[in-house]
Every structure is written in C-alpha cells, then in structure tokens.
Amino acid sequence: MSTPAHTVPAGGFRPITSIVASVPAANIDTDQIVPARFLKITDSAGLGEHAFEDFRRNPDGSPRADFALNRPDRTGAAILIAGDNFGCGSSREHAPWALKGAGIRAVVSTSFADIFRGNALKNGIIPVVLGAADCAALHALGNSDTQVTVDLAAETITWPGGSAQFRIDPFARTCLLQGVDELGYILKHEPAITAFEQARAAAGGKA
Amino acid sequence: MSTATAPRTLFEKIWDSHVVASEPGAPTLLYIDLQLVHEVTSPQAFSGLRRRGLSVRRPDRTVATVDHSIPTLATAVPDALAAAQIATLEKNATDAGIRLFGTKSHDQGVVHVLGPEQGFTRPGMTIVCGDSHTSTHGAFGALAFGIGTSEVEHVLATQCLLQQRPKTAEVRIEGTLQKGVTAKDVILALLAKIGVGGGTGYVFEYTGSTVRNFTMEERMTLCNMSIEGGARAGMVAPDDVTFAYLAERGIDKTELDASVKIWHTLRTDPGARYDHTITLEVSDLAPMVTFGTNPGMGVQVTGRIPDPEHVSEPAGKSTLKNALQYMGLTPGQAVQGQPIQVVFIGSCTNGRISDLRAAASVFKGRSVAKGVRVLVVPGSRAVKRQAEAEGLDRIFLESGAEWREPGCSMCIAMNGDEVAAGDYAVSTSNRNFEGRQGRGSRTFLASPLTAAASAVTGTLTDVRSLA
Numbered sequence: 124m125s126t127p128a129h130t131v132p133a134g135g136f137r138p139i140t141s142i143v144a145s146v147p148a149a150n151i152d153t154d155q156i157v158p159a160r161f162l163k164i165t166d167s168a169g170l171g172e173h174a175f176e177d178f179r180r181n182p183d184g185s186p187r188a189d190f191a192l193n194r195p196d197r198t199g200a201a202i203l204i205a206g207d208n209f210g211c212g213s214s215r216e217h218a219p220w221a222l223k224g225a226g227i228r229a230v231v232s233t234s235f236a237d238i239f240r241g242n243a244l245k246n247g248i249i250p251v252v253l254g255a256a257d258c259a260a261l262h263a264l265g266n267s268d269t270q271v272t273v274d275l276a277a278e279t280i281t282w283p284g285g286s287a288q289f290r291i292d293p294f295a296r297t298c299l300l301q302g303v304d305e306l307g308y309i310l311k312h313e314p315a316i317t318a319f320e321q322a323r324a325a326a327g328g329k330a
Numbered sequence: 331m332s333t334a335t336a337p338r339t340l341f342e343k344i345w346d347s348h349v350v351a352s353e354p355g356a357p358t359l360l361y362i363d364l365q366l367v368h369e370v371t372s373p374q375a376f377s378g379l380r381r382r383g384l385s386v387r388r389p390d391r392t393v394a395t396v397d398h399s400i401p402t403l404a405t406a407v408p409d410a411l412a413a414a415q416i417a418t419l420e421k422n423a424t425d426a427g428i429r430l431f432g433t434k435s436h437d438q439g440v441v442h443v444l445g446p447e448q449g450f451t452r453p454g455m456t457i458v459c460g461d462s463h464t465s466t467h468g469a470f471g472a473l474a475f476g477i478g479t480s481e482v483e484h485v486l487a488t489q490c491l492l493q494q495r496p497k498t499a500e501v502r503i504e505g506t507l508q509k510g511v512t513a514k515d516v517i518l519a520l521l522a523k524i525g526v527g528g529g530t531g532y533v534f535e536y537t538g539s540t541v542r543n544f545t546m547e548e549r550m551t552l553c554n555m556s557i558e559g560g561a562r563a564g565m566v567a568p569d570d571v572t573f574a575y576l577a578e579r580g581i582d583k584t585e586l587d588a589s590v591k592i593w594h595t596l597r598t599d600p601g602a603r604y605d606h607t608i609t610l611e612v613s614d615l616a617p618m619v620t621f622g623t624n625p626g627m628g629v630q631v632t633g634r635i636p637d638p639e640h641v642s643e644p645a646g647k648s649t650l651k652n653a654l655q656y657m658g659l660t661p662g663q664a665v666q667g668q669p670i671q672v673v674f675i676g677s678c679t680n681g682r683i684s685d686l687r688a689a690a691s692v693f694k695g696r697s698v699a700k701g702v703r704v705l706v707v708p709g710s711r712a713v714k715r716q717a718e719a720e721g722l723d724r725i726f727l728e729s730g731a732e733w734r735e736p737g738c739s740m741c742i743a744m745n746g747d748e749v750a751a752g753d754y755a756v757s758t759s760n761r762n763f764e765g766r767q768g769r770g771s772r773t774f775l776a777s778p779l780t781a782a783a784s785a786v787t788g789t790l791t792d793v794r795s796l797a
C-alpha cells in the first residue's frame with residue numbers, strides 16, 4: 124500500500140488573524156451555506172463562489188450589498204462569527220468546501236451540528252465554540268477593522284478587550300497541528316482491521 | 331470481559347461489537363458493515379482514493395444507487411452536470427465491483443428506501459452513507475448515521491471510521507394515535523418539543539408502546555428525521571415486526587433463522603442507563619405541520635401560527651420573526667385554510683408503499699383543487715411497481731396528480747423538480763429550510779394524509795375534517 128499523501132500541508136497549522144464577518148442568524152443549515160443546486164459537481168472546485176449564495180445574491184444574480192461576505196470592508200475576513208447550531212441539516216462536505224473557498228478558516232458559534240463540525244475539521248476549518256457573551260462580543264466586531272486571532276495550538280481566541288479558551292477534539296487538533304491525515308492513521312491499523320474481519324469469519328459471521 | 335455482563339443499551343451493544351481499535355487520545359476505530367453511496371457525495375471520495383493509489387477494500391459491503399439528481403419524468407434527460415455526476419457514480423461502482431442500482435436497474439431507488447427494501451439493512455449492523463438521513467436504517471436496530479465525503483473515502487479504503495462515542499438518549503413515546511395521525515406527525519411533534527439542536531451529540535433509541543405498535547415503514551419515518559433534531563442516529567430495538575419484514579426480503583431461511591437468534595439479544599438490558607431521557611405522549615396528538623424554516627417549527631394543524639411577541643428570549647424571537655417573514659405568514663393566523671400551490675408526496679421519509687396507500691385513500695374519488703400541482707414520486711422502482719399493481723397510480727392520475735419515476739425529486743430540488751419562489755408547498759419530505767425546494771420556496775412539512783387532504787382542498791387541511 125502506498126504512503127498516503129498529507130491533506131494538510133506539513134508544517135502545521137498557524138494562528139489565524141483577521142477581521143471578522145458576522146452572520147448572526149441561528150440554525151444556519153448546510154442548504155444555506157451552499158444550496159443543493161450547486162452540488163451537481165464531481166470535484167470541490169468553485170464552490171466558494173456560492174457560499175451563502177441565497178444570502179449573497181438576489182434571484183437575478185446581483186449581489187446583496189448588505190450581506191457580510193459581500194461588503195468591501197469585510198474583504199479578507201477569515202473568521203466567521205455565526206449564530207447558534209451552525210451547520211445543521213445535510214451531511215454535505217460541500218459546506219466546508221464552500222466556506223474554505225470563500226476564505227473562511229474558523230467559524231465561531233455557541234454550538235455546531237455534529238456532522239458539520241467533523242467535516243469542517245477535516246478541511247482545516249476550526250469550529251470554535253464559545254459562550255453566548257463572548258459570541259456577542261465578537262458579533263459586535265462585525266463592523267470594525269479589529270483583528271481577532273484564533274490559535275489552535277493554544278486553543279484560544281483573542282481580540283482587543285477580550286479572550287476566551289475553546290476546546291477542539293484532541294485527535295483532530297493533533298492531526299491539524301502536525302499535518303497528519305486521518306486516513307493515513309486508519310491505514311496504519313490495517314492488521315487490526317484484518318484481524319477483526321478474520322475473528323468474525325471464525326465466529327461464523329460474514330468476514 | 332467484565333463489560334459483557336454489565337447491563338448495556340442497544341447502542342452500546344452494537345458499538346462494542348464493532349470496535350477495531352481504541353487508542354488513548356484518538357477516537358474509536360469502528361468497523362462499518364455496510365456503506366451506501368450515491369452520486370452527489372461520493373465522486374470526490376473515489377477521486378481521493380485514486381490520488382492515493384488505494385482501492386475499495388470491501389466492494390461486497392458497499393452498495394451504490396443514483397437518486398438525488400436524476401429526472402423523475404421518464405422522457406426527460408438529466409442536464410449535463412447531473413449526467414456527468416450519474417456517469418461518474420456508475421463508472422466508479424462498476425470499476426470497483428460495487429453492486430450498482432443505476433439508471434438502468436430494475437430496482438433503483440432513493441438510497442434509504444432501497445437499502446431496507448432490498449434486504450441490505452439488517453439489525454445490529456453499523457451502516458453509513460454520505461447522507462444525513464442514513465438514520466432511517468436505525469429502524470431495524472442498526473447503528474446508522476450520515477458522514478461527510480472525507481469519511482466516505484475512509485470507509486471505502488478501510489471499511490472503518492474514526493468516531494467519538496456519542497451519548498445516548500431514550501426517546502420514550504407512549505399512547506395510541508388517533509385516526510388520521512401518523513408516524514410523521516409523531517416525529518414532527520418530537521422536533522417541535524426538542525428543537526433542531528435538541529439531540530446534538532446523542533444517539534436516540536425510540537422506545538414505548540407507540541413505537542412497538544409501529545410497522546417497519548412507520549419506524550423508518552420516525553428514525554429518518556432523528557437528524558432533524560441533531561441526533562445523528564435514531565434506533566428501534568428489533569422485534570417480531572422487524573423479523574417479519576426481513577423474512578419478506580428474500581433472505582435465505584436458514585441464514586435468517588440463525589440471525590434472528592442473535593438479533594433477539596439486540597435490546598437494551600434492564601438497568602442499562604441512558605445519558606438522557608425524553609418522553610412524548612401522543613394520544614391527544616393532532617396532525618402536525620411545520621410553519622417555519624426548520625423542522626422544529628411545527629404546530630398541530632388545528633392550531634395557529636405562533637406570535638414572536640410571545641417569545642421572551644431575544645434570539646428565539648428574531649429566529650421566529652425571520653421565519654414568518656420568509657414564509658409570509660401572519661402571527662396568530664389559523665393554520666387551516668392557508669392556501670397552497672404545490673404538493674409533493676415522496677422522499678426517503680414518506681415515499682414508501684404505505685405512504686402512497688395513505689395518500690391514495692384520500693385522493694380516491696376526489697380531485698386535486700384548481701391551481702394546485704401535485705407530484706407523487708415513489709421512493710423506488712419496487713415501490714412504483716407495487717403501487718401500480720394496486721392501481722394507486724390510476725387513483726393519483728384520475729384525481730389530477732402527476733405520477734413520476736423514483737428519485738429524491740422535490741425533496742432537494744436538484745433535478746429540476748422545484749417549487750417556484752414565493753409558492754407554498756405541502757411536502758412529505760424532511761426539510762423546510764429556506765430554498766430547500768427551490769429558491770424562495772416555502773415548505774410546510776406534513777404527513778402523506780395531510781398533504782393529500784391539502785391537495786384536494788387547496789389549503790392546509792386537517793384530513794379528519796374531510797367528509
């Protein structure tokens with residue numbers, strides 16, 4: 124079996140510092156993050172264009188000037204401050220692909236849907252869970268040029284006037300920091316997988 | 331093993347028997363018995379395998395179907411993008427030796443209708459699919475959940491998945507449903523109670539007299555929408571209802587009898603502990619409809635649209651306000667009587683034969699109201715054949731509804747079947763998110779009975795009020 128390529132660049136994951144974009148609505152589902160009509164693709168290219176498509180553009184295709192990611196003063200925002208229960212709904216990994224394509228590298232919320240959280244981490248997007256007060260403080264920065272820093276190694280988010288600790292699943296965190304990919308880790312367990320299948324076959328089940 | 335004697339939940343039994351490795355500081359490596367793949371969430375996973383020079387480890391534990399982007403008109407051809415996606419799946423499956431239910435298959439269908447119906451879904455299994463409604467298969471006492479495309483690749487390559495052990499919640503449902511009230515109404519009532527994030531981090535086990543009295547198809551409807559409450563999986567312990575259903579799937583009799591002995595042990599032991607318990611009493615339940623933009627925003631059809639001014643918590647108030655604005659509904663208005671333009675009967679929630687029978691029982695001898703478009707989309711070709719054998723297609727057509735080919739269709743609106751902006755649809759599917767059924771579409775989720783009753787009156791209707 125060949126050595127798997129690393130999906131995360133070796134050299135690991137450095138702190139992200141940028142201005143923030145605020146999208147405060149609760150329960151933003153993955154259909155909102157990228158509508159299903161853009162899923163008829165066989166790769167993940169070009170999805171950034173359609174991140175939050177129906178918030179971003181009018182039905183005639185013209186941009187909505189007031190949406191955070193369209194505003195010229197939000198150019199370069201890599202940290203999205205979102206509402207509660209972000210990423211609920213479908214399991215589409217197209218959601219983090221679209222966010223990544225739109226330059227988002229961390230999302231802050233009071234909570235994330237389970238499947239989205241896992242998908243985000245696999246694509247190097249940090250789901251930062253904070254308390255309501257900290258989230259409110261960060262939403263308030265959505266109109267300013269204040270720089271916010273998300274540091275995965277320290278599991279801290281800092282901004283002028285505040286800072287908070289967050290927790291990322293230790294395994295996913297190590298993978299990102301060390302540039303290890305999960306499939307590579309699983310493949311190392313090949314003997315255990317084969318042994319599991321053999322034990323089952325021996326017990327009379329389907330191998 | 332000492333754990334073998336301690337009382338365990340159904341979830342724990344299945345989880346424990348699938349642990350391949352468990353290293354400190356890493357999630358559990360879990361063996362996956364069955365992976366279902368469809369055209370939308372798998373192409374990038376197959377490309378990933380090729381980039382790494384890996385092959386599919388267990389094509390015999392993998393089943394592929396096309397459902398999301400295929401047209402539902404026999405004469406229609408998919409657009410270029412959809413065609414490429416379908417061709418990619420068919421090639422990937424064929425090259426890897428994966429059993430394919432493709433466009434030419436006699437039995438093609440929506441992945442979560444097809445798996446159970448073709449006998450792939452069995453009690454005690456771990457089942458995954460790059461699709462959040464994989465929770466459906468939990469109806470058989472399997473641990474079944476949706477995964478992302480990276481994980482689809484992991485399972486294709488290794489038949490294993492790294493998983494953090496979720497928490498467990500017992501969802502105890504008690505009571506006898508009134509006539510006209512269905513499993514769909516029960517799950518919508520549960521979602522209205524717990525909200526769309528209420529189950530995040532949990533696996534649900536549905537228990538109680540209502541669930542025990544459900545058929546397999548009703549259990550599938552219930553488990554299907556577990557994810558709408560945030561629970562990645564929902565499960566029902568297998569019983570004689572399950573075994574009787576499986577006995578009709580063409581499984582070898584000796585194999586089945588041996589399996590049933592083992593499957594009988596798949597139940598939560600007395601004294602086993604769940605992390606959380608939710609209870610729901612359904613004897614007084616009326617048919618449910620959603621009024622908002624997530625499946626947790628549901629009311630009884632006999633009720634009224636809630637008023638944001640009565641919500642004290644600011645975030646909840648603004649969420650409700652935004653939802654009503656999108657839906658164009660007035661706080662306090664009666665649910666019944668709200669005009670609708672489209673009715674969709676189908677999907678992995680309610681596209682099975684019993685759902686079509688229920689809808690047909692309402693359409694029989696009645697006509698679709700003027701100005702209403704009704705799409706009836708069977709969940710699979712097997713469901714379609716059965717419906718036609720029973721003459722249900724003629725009932726739909728005579729009432730003025732359209733009878734289509736199987737697929738996801740208007741549930742996800744990828745294939746051209748969509749609701750026009752601003753129009754109202756009553757849909758038996760599972761998601762009423764903004765734009766889910768087409769940009770600007772407004773969705774009322776409901777049961778097949780409610781959908782059919784609304785189709786014949788042209789307004790949201792309590793099926794029990796039809797003469």
Ligand code: SF4
Nearest residue numbers: 463677678738741742
């Ligand atoms: S019917 Fe709808 S929910 Fe079910 S698999 Fe298809 S798109 Fe997904």
